[in-house]
Amino acid sequence: MRLIPLEIGRLASSLTLTSPTWTDDRRVDVTLPIPAWLIEHPEGVALFDTGLHRDLRHSTDRLGQWTARHFHPDFQSHEELTARLEARGYRPSDIDLIIFSHLHFDHCGGTAEIPDARIVVQSDEWAAGKDEKLIANEVYNPADYNLGHEVQQVDGSHDVFGDGSVVCVPTPGHTRGHQSLRLELDSGPVVLTGDCVYFEQLLDEMITPRMGSERSRERQLESMRELARLRDEDGCRLIFGHDEDQFRSLPADGLT
Ligand SMILES: [Zn+2]
Numbered sequence: 001m002r003l004i005p006l007e008i009g010r011l012a013s014s015l016t017l018t019s020p021t022w023t024d025d026r027r028v029d030v031t032l033p034i035p036a037w038l039i040e041h042p043e044g045v046a047l048f049d050t051g052l053h054r055d056l057r058h059s060t061d062r063l064g065q066w067t068a069r070h071f072h073p074d075f076q077s078h079e080e081l082t083a084r085l086e087a088r089g090y091r092p093s094d095i096d097l098i099i100f101s102h103l104h105f106d107h108c109g110g111t112a113e114i115p116d117a118r119i120v121v122q123s124d125e126w127a128a129g130k131d132e133k134l135i136a137n138e139v140y141n142p143a144d145y146n147l148g149h150e151v152q153q154v155d156g157s158h159d160v161f162g163d164g165s166v167v168c169v170p171t172p173g174h175t176r177g178h179q180s181l182r183l184e185l186d187s188g189p190v191v192l193t194g195d196c197v198y199f200e201q202l203l204d205e206m207i208t209p210r211m212g213s214e215r216s217r218e219r220q221l222e223s224m225r226e227l228a229r230l231r232d233e234d235g236c237r238l239i240f241g242h243d244e245d246q247f248r249s250l251p252a253d254g255l256t
Helices: 064-068 082-086 107-112 122-126 132-134 201-202 214-233 245-249
Strands: 002-018 027-039 046-048 071-074 097-099 119-123 149-152 168-171 180-184 187-191 237-239
Touching: 002 082, 002 107, 027 082, 027 107, 027 245, 064 071, 082 107, 082 168, 119 122, 132 187, 168 214, 180 214, 187 214, 201 214, 214 237
Parallel strands: 046 097, 097 119, 119 149, 187 237
Antiparallel strands: 002 027, 002 071, 027 046, 168 180, 180 187
């Protein structure tokens, strides 16, 4: 099995970070790499998330006003999902599965480019993605993911290929049905954290970006503690959702 990072552009943003141990929030300017993860497994080819929608190269119209004000795409044509896959020798129709960490625009924008894959998503997330209020508040845009794919909704831990090598690990909080993905590589277990942890420092200091309710933040902190446990007790290597330094350090031909 091989895990290959594909960079589907970047987003520049200013994050408001909050911590149980701070008295005030802090703002940081960040450049977030937007990954899609290609998983070559003997039983099939999967993507974990699909990155940005290709229209965002030219226009932020599809984002909604608040989101467009806070996230600024930097996205070249050779970084579109289809181009990244072609550079690896894949056509879009070669992709069997799309596993979603969650349904925010920077994680499912490329889905329209992969029409034949089956989607694997937590049922809580799929339900949240149909919530009219969340759609009106620009949290979700069904045009990114509600495109007629076959959808496999799962609840809790889910063994994707039935051999224990790729397992969905629920990590709710960032969104209602957020999940991470554990892979048993020859080099050892790896967990793609998704947006449960944007970058390493946040886990070390139990910091979260300020968004959502107190309850969702407490749930995210619980999920972060579970990821720390997988690292410290199970020896999992954590690969964070938008960690620029870590992302640049990964080998271009992937991890095995
Ligand atoms: Zn994200």
